[in-house]
Amino acid sequence: MYSEKVMDHFNNPRNVGALEDANGIGHVGNSTCGDIMKIYVKIEDDIIKDISFKTFGCGAAVATSSMATEMVKGKTVREALKLSNKAVAEALDGLPPAKMHCSVLAEEGIKAAIEDYFKRQGIDPAAVLKE
Amino acid sequence: MTRIVYADNAATTSLSRHALEEMMPYLTKEYGNPSTVYSLGRSAKKAMENARAKIASALGCRPDEIFITSGGTEADNWAIRSAAIMKKDKGKHIISTVLEHHAVLHTLKSLEKAGYEVTYLGVDSAGNISLDELKNTIRQDTILITVIAASNEIGTIMPIAEIGALAREKGILFHTDAVQAVGHIPVNTEEMKIDLLSLSAHKFKGPKGIGALYIKKGLRLPSNMYGGAQERGLRSGTENVAGIVGMAAALEEAVSNMDNNIKKISAMRDRLIDGLLKIPYTRLTGDPVNRLPGSASFVFECIEGESMVLLLDQAGICASSGSACSSGSLDPSHVLLAIGLPHEVAHGSLRLSLNEDNTEEDVDYILEKLPPIISRLRDMSPLWEEKISGKPIK
Ligand SMILES: Cc1ncc(COP(=O)(O)O)c(C=O)c1O
Ligand code: FES
Numbered sequence A: 001m002y003s004e005k006v007m008d009h010f011n012n013p014r015n016v017g018a019l020e021d022a023n024g025i026g027h028v029g030n031s032t033c034g035d036i037m038k039i040y041v042k043i044e045d046d047i048i049k050d051i052s053f054k055t056f057g058c059g060a061a062v063a064t065s066s067m068a069t070e071m072v073k074g075k076t077v078r079e080a081l082k083l084s085n086k087a088v089a090e091a092l093d094g095l096p097p098a099k100m101h102c103s104v105l106a107e108e109g110i111k112a113a114i115e116d117y118f119k120r121q122g123i124d125p126a127a128v129l130k131e
Numbered sequence B: 001m002t003r004i005v006y007a008d009n010a011a012t013t014s015l016s017r018h019a020l021e022e023m024m025p026y027l028t029k030e031y032g033n034p035s036t037v038y039s040l041g042r043s044a045k046k047a048m049e050n051a052r053a054k055i056a057s058a059l060g061c062r063p064d065e066i067f068i069t070s071g072g073t074e075a076d077n078w079a080i081r082s083a084a085i086m087k088k089d090k091g092k093h094i095i096s097t098v099l100e101h102h103a104v105l106h107t108l109k110s111l112e113k114a115g116y117e118v119t120y121l122g123v124d125s126a127g128n129i130s131l132d133e134l135k136n137t138i139r140q141d142t143i144l145i146t147v148i149a150a151s152n153e154i155g156t157i158m159p160i161a162e163i164g165a166l167a168r169e170k171g172i173l174f175h176t177d178a179v180q181a182v183g184h185i186p187v188n189t190e191e192m193k194i195d196l197l198s199l200s201a202h203k204f205k206g207p208k209g210i211g212a213l214y215i216k217k218g219l220r221l222p223s224n225m226y227g228g229a230q231e232r233g234l235r236s237g238t239e240n241v242a243g244i245v246g247m248a249a250a251l252e253e254a255v256s257n258m259d260n261n262i263k264k265i266s267a268m269r270d271r272l273i274d275g276l277l278k279i280p281y282t283r284l285t286g287d288p289v290n291r292l293p294g295s296a297s298f299v300f301e302c303i304e305g306e307s308m309v310l311l312l313d314q315a316g317i318c319a320s321s322g323s324a325c326s327s328g329s330l331d332p333s334h335v336l337l338a339i340g341l342p343h344e345v346a347h348g349s350l351r352l353s354l355n356e357d358n359t360e361e362d363v364d365y366i367l368e369k370l371p372p373i374i375s376r377l378r379d380m381s382p383l384w385e386e387k388i389s390g391k392p393i394k
Helices: A004-011 A059-072 A077-081 A085-091 A097-120 A125-130 B017-027 B039-059 B072-086 B102-113 B131-137 B160-170 B241-256 B258-276 B305-314 B334-338 B360-379 B382-389
Strands: A024-029 A036-044 A047-056 B066-069 B093-097 B117-121 B142-148 B173-177 B196-200 B211-215 B282-284 B295-300 B349-353
Touching (some): A004 B305, A024 A097, A036 B382, A047 A059, A059 A085, A077 A097, A097 A125, B017 B241, B039 B241, B066 B072, B072 B142, B072 B173, B072 B196, B072 B211, B160 B173, B241 B258, B258 B360, B305 B349, B305 B360
Parallel strands (some): B093 B117, B142 B173, B173 B196
Antiparallel strands (some): B066 B211, B196 B211, B282 B295, B295 B349
């Protein structure tokens, strides 16, 4: 039921684990099935220098976390905030319909981590996110 | 090539060689329609009646009490719906349990919509019901008790003989979904005072898509299928002769080897359970003793079942999970919630189910491959981090 790309990212997840020197951490949960995701970012000069994740969830949750972190690594904060769950799912050659909600978590996790970074910098994240 | 260890025998089993050999003639040269009068048809009919007799003998009932169905689901639907219709003048109250398979549960839900009332008996943390509670639940208008003989998810065996005796004493129909029990543990319709019993061939090394409903003699159950009046008018349609022959051959084989199988399989199961319970934050689900010989079901905290199943598959091991993420509905299995597991713990469900085809080497292989998979998933789980550091994540 999963594409080969999903299975590849599930079996060999990129950017997995905690990031020691993270300056933003997003922690999101999913009420649909109860999975939990944690995204760590290290932002320097407005660039996502490094990113990693931890996930308690299904194969699609792991694969979308892996793909999403790969897609925003090295990008500007502004670009990262534009990442949609649809784009992540497409990059994985699609997800079964019942598993689309897992990709939402990856998108939300990255947003939450960036938001946390802004808060730590004393910047109101709402203002940045609105732009 | 990676080795394959099939440990999902509660989902389905491989076809017995013996059953296949018995079926072959009816898939090839013996293609006659059993309802015809010429010899080709008569020999198919004879094979079918011979098969019915074998099934009856395995259950301790009469051949004319066995009605062929397309499997466990059809038998459950037929038994419960028909019993409800047949007894509706006496009342509309049905008693069941929270452990039932969807084939029973969804049939009961449809009856609830049609004005019937169903009481679902709860279970303790090992999946056992209370007979006292059952007694207290029986009312004047109770028309049917339907209880799974053994749980497909957690393996706990229900007190079928005691329930049967109670139902008979009170004059209430008793149906059991014995799909996981028949061919694996002793089942006797006479001694257990069962009125209706569902079974399915593919759970005991018979072919898929074939099963039976035992209907106690004298019960005038309404027809399940109208047409050419096969199965004594109760379930019309040209019979799946090869399937029936295969089911009977597999059941006969399972019953004649049952004592040895139980010994061999439960020894492997216990070694598997003992080995896996060494993993920290692991619980056995279901009753530790009173369980199906092949059933080893667990929850591993802080990880998710579908991920486990996918990684096990990479290692060539077939298993299943009742986690929310592995179900189409995205809800954890109702059985895991019924035994009192919180949602996030039910997330880590894994069911390994063995049968006589498994070997001690299979158990060794699972014991070697599964613990690193659990560690790997825990290493990437934010909940595990919280659990071992003692600090909440936020
Ligand atoms: C307890 C139980 N009841 C009913 C069924 C349904 O049987 P079948 O697959 O033959 O329709 C199964 C198996 O899937 C089962 O385990
Ligand atoms: S994390 Fe539960 S379905 Fe994907």
